[in-house]
Amino acid sequence: xxxxxxxxxxxxxxxxxxxxxxxxxxxxxxxxxxxxxxxxxxxxxxxxxxxxxxxxxxxxxxxxxxxxxxxxxxxxxxxxxxxxxxxxxxxxxxxxxxxxxxxxxxxxxxxxxxxxxxxxxxxxxxxxxxxxxxxxxxxxxxxxxxxxxxxxxxxxxxxxxxxxxxxxxxxxxxxxxxxxxxxxxxxxxxxxxxxxxxxxxxxxxxxxxxxxxxxxxxx
Numbered sequence: 001x002x003x004x005x006x007x008x009x010x011x012x013x014x015x016x017x018x019x020x021x022x023x024x025x026x027x028x029x030x031x032x033x034x035x036x037x038x039x040x041x042x043x044x045x046x047x048x049x050x051x052x053x054x055x056x057x058x059x060x061x062x063x064x065x066x067x068x069x070x071x072x073x074x075x076x077x078x079x080x081x082x083x084x085x086x087x088x089x090x091x092x093x094x095x096x097x098x099x100x101x102x103x104x105x106x107x108x109x110x111x112x113x114x115x116x117x118x119x120x121x122x123x124x125x126x127x128x129x130x131x132x133x134x135x136x137x138x139x140x141x142x143x144x145x146x147x148x149x150x151x152x153x154x155x156x157x158x159x160x161x162x163x164x165x166x167x168x169x170x171x172x173x174x175x176x177x178x179x180x181x182x183x184x185x186x187x188x189x190x191x192x193x194x195x196x197x198x199x200x201x202x203x204x205x206x207x208x209x210x211x212x213x214x215x216x217x218x219x
Contacts, residue, residue, distance in 0.1 A: 002134030017108045023079055024071045029105055036096035038104035046071050048103075049081070050090045053113050062106070064089050066113055087111045087125070117146060117212065119156050122188040126210045132180050133158070138166035138173055141200045146212040154214060157191040161200050170194055 007015045017039050020027035028046050029039035041048045050065035051058060059065030067086040071079040087110045093101050111127035118124075126144055133142050141161040149155050158181070162170060174192045181190040201208075 002131055006134065006137075019109050021069075021084070023077070023082065024069065025074050025077075028069065028071075029108065031108070032096065032098045032100065034096055034098040036098070036104065038091060038095065038106040039108045040093075040096070040100055040102045040104050041090075043102045045073050048090075050088055051083075059090070061091055062089060064110070067105075067109075085112045085114045087113055115210070117156075117210075119146065119154050119188060122186050124156065124185060124188070128184065129158070129181065130209070132184060133160075133177070135180075136173060136177060138163050138169045140197070141202055142209060143200050144210045146210070146214060148214045151215075155191060156188070157193050159193050159195050159200060161195060161197050164197060 004015045004017070014033070014035070016033075016035070017029075017031040018027050019029050019039070024046070026045075028042055028048070030042070031039045047070035049058065049068040049070075050063070051068055052063075053066040064087060067084045067088045069079060069082050069084060071082075088105045089107065089110065091104050091106045093103050095104055095106070111125045115126050116123050117126075129144055130142075133139055139160050140163045143159040145157040145159055147155050147157070158177070162173075174194070178190055178192045182188055203209075
């Protein structure tokens with residue numbers, strides 16, 4: 001929502017959410033002009049299920065789960081109950097006032113289950129972190145940096161580039177952002193670090209803002 005708001009402010013136009021998959025060759029969800037805070041599922045082309053990723057049981061309305069799709073649109077490459085790893089929450093069609101009878105995914109694709117990182121016993125999802133960071137207009141670019149301190153304790157550092165002209169906001173921003181992130185993650189401490197403008201990678205297409213340099217245990 002925060003990124004969408006920034007785009008709408010910058011371009012003076014409505015910004016709609018949609019998503020597609022190479023495996024199905026097209027989009028499978030879209031946000032209508034009523035902008036209900038979610039995306040309609042194109043249910044006349046796809047069978048969309050939401051499963052609990054832990055026990056594979058069906059997830060009900062307003063429960064987070066993994067998106068599982070069946071598609072017959074490409075006859076030579078049918079998909080049967082294809083597990084996408086997409087994190088979604090299905091809500092009924094009545095959530096939107098546009099009149100369509102298709103259910104929605106509240107918030108669209110919220111992230112990926114395989115993106116989740118465990119930091120000192122707390123689950124951290126990059127898209128949830130980004131949603132909080134994007135509430136701060138003074139932040140231009142960021143990176144989520146996960147590392148291991150003294151080979152014992154996992155740490156998470158948010159590296160930030162501040163918009164030129166907003167440098168005076170840094171001290172207050174650093175304290176408030178650390179508090180907001182901690183409150184959203186069971187009190188987990190986030191290190192907030194400012195870097196020089198232009199140091200972090202800037203992306204135009206699919207961004208890769210998560211860097212995990214913890215050693216991988218080999219068995």
